[in-house]
Amino acid sequence: MVINIKNIQRSVLVGDTKNYETKEKGMLDIVCADLCYKVRRSGTNEFVSEINPTWDRAFPPGKVEFVEGRDNPLALVYKTLEDAIGVVSQVQEIEGFHTVAEPYESK
Numbered sequence: 001m002v003i004n005i006k007n008i009q010r011s012v013l014v015g016d017t018k019n020y021e022t023k024e025k026g027m028l029d030i031v032c033a034d035l036c037y038k039v040r041r042s043g044t045n046e047f048v049s050e051i052n053p054t055w056d057r058a059f060p061p062g063k064v065e066f067v068e069g070r071d072n073p074l075a076l077v078y079k080t081l082e083d084a085i086g087v088v089s090q091v092q093e094i095e096g097f098h099t100v101a102e103p104y105e106s107k
Contacts, residue, residue, distance in 0.1 A: 035103055035104070035105055036077045036078060036079055036103075036104050036105075037077070037078045037079075037080070037081055037083070037084035037101050037102060037103060037104055038070070038075055038076065038077055038078070038084070038101075038102055038104045039076070039078070039084055039087045039088055039091065039099050039100070039101055039102070040070075040099060040100055040102050041066055041091075041097055041098075041099050042097070042098040042099060042100055043098075044066075045068055045069060045070070046066035046067065046068055047066060047067055047068075047069070047070065047072065047075035047076070048064060048065070048066060048075065048076050048087060048091065048099070049065045049066060049067040049072070049074045049075050049076060050063070050064070050065035050076070051063070051064050051065075051076070051087060051090055051091065051094070052064075053090055053093075053094060060094075062090075062093070062094030062095075063094065064090075064091050064094050064095045064097070070104070077104060078101075081101060084101035085101050087099075087101070088100065088101050
């Protein structure tokens with residue numbers, strides 16, 4: 001399954017968890033059991049590798065770590081879009097970075 005992330009990014013960010021509106025094909029149902037999600041820092045090739053919302057060495061508390069590369073084994077993988085969107089929100093609260101939940105086909 002190939003998904004053009006550029007076309008679905010907006011609907012992922014607003015929390016559409018069942019269907020993704022694409023410019024070319026209307027609505028696309030995601031039914032692939034092997035499809036997971038990763039959270040990418042916008043405009044980079046960096047993916048969330050650690051998130052600790054209670055890390056107390058910062059004020060306000062919290063820490064987010066990133067690794068370079070989509071296929072980096074240290075990048076966290078989320079089974080559901082709801083989980084990934086939750087992390088997008090946490091990263092925004094902790095670091096103020098814009099991130100996006102991207103589909104990732106597990107191998």
